[in-house]
Amino acid sequence: MKYSSAKIFTMVFGALYTICFYVDISLFRYYPEVGQFHLQMTPDIGPPILWYGWLAVAALGSAAIALLVPSKLADRLWSGWVWVLPVVVVMVILVYEARLWFV
Amino acid sequence: MIVALLILHGLLAVALLGALTHQAFAVASVRSDKRSFFARFRTVNAAAYATPIVLLFTVTALAGGLLYPDYRVAVRPALEDLQLRAANGAFEIKEHLVAVGLGVLPAYWLFWRTPLAPEHSPTRRNLTWLLAFLVWWSFLTGHVLNNIKGLAQ
Numbered sequence: 400m401k402y403s404s405a406k407i408f409t410m411v412f413g414a415l416y417t418i419c420f421y422v423d424i425s426l427f428r429y430y431p432e433v434g435q436f437h438l439q440m441t442p443d444i445g446p447p448i449l450w451y452g453w454l455a456v457a458a459l460g461s462a463a464i465a466l467l468v469p470s471k472l473a474d475r476l477w478s479g480w481v482w483v484l485p486v487v488v489v490m491v492i493l494v495y496e497a498r499l500w501f502v
Numbered sequence: 503m504i505v506a507l508l509i510l511h512g513l514l515a516v517a518l519l520g521a522l523t524h525q526a527f528a529v530a531s532v533r534s535d536k537r538s539f540f541a542r543f544r545t546v547n548a549a550a551y552a553t554p555i556v557l558l559f560t561v562t563a564l565a566g567g568l569l570y571p572d573y574r575v576a577v578r579p580a581l582e583d584l585q586l587r588a589a590n591g592a593f594e595i596k597e598h599l600v601a602v603g604l605g606v607l608p609a610y611w612l613f614w615r616t617p618l619a620p621e622h623s624p625t626r627r628n629l630t631w632l633l634a635f636l637v638w639w640s641f642l643t644g645h646v647l648n649n650i651k652g653l654a655q
Contacts, residue, residue, distance in 0.1 A: 402612055403612075405608035405609050405611065405612040406608075406609050406612065408605070408608045408609070409605055409606055409607075409608050409609035409610075410609075412602075412604075412605025412606075413601075413602045413605050413606075416598075416601050416602065416605065417598075420598065429571065431570075431571030431572070431574045431575050432575055434571075445575075446574060448570060448571065448574055450567075450570065450597050450601070451567065453601070454601055454604070457601070457605065458604075461605065478613070478622055478625045479624070479625055479628070481606075481609035481613070481625060481629065482606075482609075482625060482628040482629045482632055485602050485605065485606050485632060486628075486632060488602055489599065489602055489632070489635075489636070492595065492598045492599070492602070493595065496591055496594050496595045496598070497591070499591065499594075500587050500588060500590060500591020500592075500594065501587070501588055501591055
């Protein structure tokens with residue numbers, strides 16, 4: 400299948416994103432009150448937005464892994480993994496956030 | 503400016519929701535009377551929706567990302583003051599689900615490329631239903647939060 404690295408990207412992205420937000424691995428932080436990006440946590444300038452940084456790590460990491468995995472190997476993988484893995488990620492997110500916010 | 507962007511975000515979301523719902527029902531394995539509204543709702547060229555859905559999802563998420571700073575400064579503190587934990591949590595889930603959706607788009611696009619491979623029909627259907635769930639959650643959450651406290655209030 401042409402462009403089979405897209406399969407690997409999708410399989411990896413959700414898991415990597417979840418790890419990023421759970422462990423708080425953010426490439427950068429955006430502070431909306433002052434409109435500034437910072438690489439490190441910067442106190443006293445308001446709350447940061449980490450979402451952009453999590454997305455950046457997940458996108459870059461998934462793209463790197465997708466490019467590294469040989470296309471023959473990607474072709475051999477069961478195509479269903481591209482929806483099974485994101486569904487598992489969604490369920491993990493729902494359970495985790497529900498315990499944080501809805502209990 | 504922020505109100506215009508919020509309206510644009512909402513309109514894009516409506517278009518995305520409509521396209522994805524049409525496609526999701528078009529690929530669903532259900533039987534219906536051919537003359538019914540439901541049957542006609544399903545009778546669309548599902549493959550033709552794929553590229554617009556990828557574009558709409560990306561642009562809508564981008565618009566949401568641009569609105570996020572105003573939400574973080576103006577809306578979230580108000581939700582915390584009002585102790586609306588469920589509303590806050592629903593938004594947290596929304597941001598994660600949109601992220602998962604962005605990650606799903608490459609495979610979704612790959613499996614909807616024409617000519618469609620018949621052996622990948624279940625994968626296409628499940629990817630479409632997954633994206634539909636993510637978009638419906640995000641749309642409803644955004645709508646409810648905007649009702650609680652809009653960005654311009």
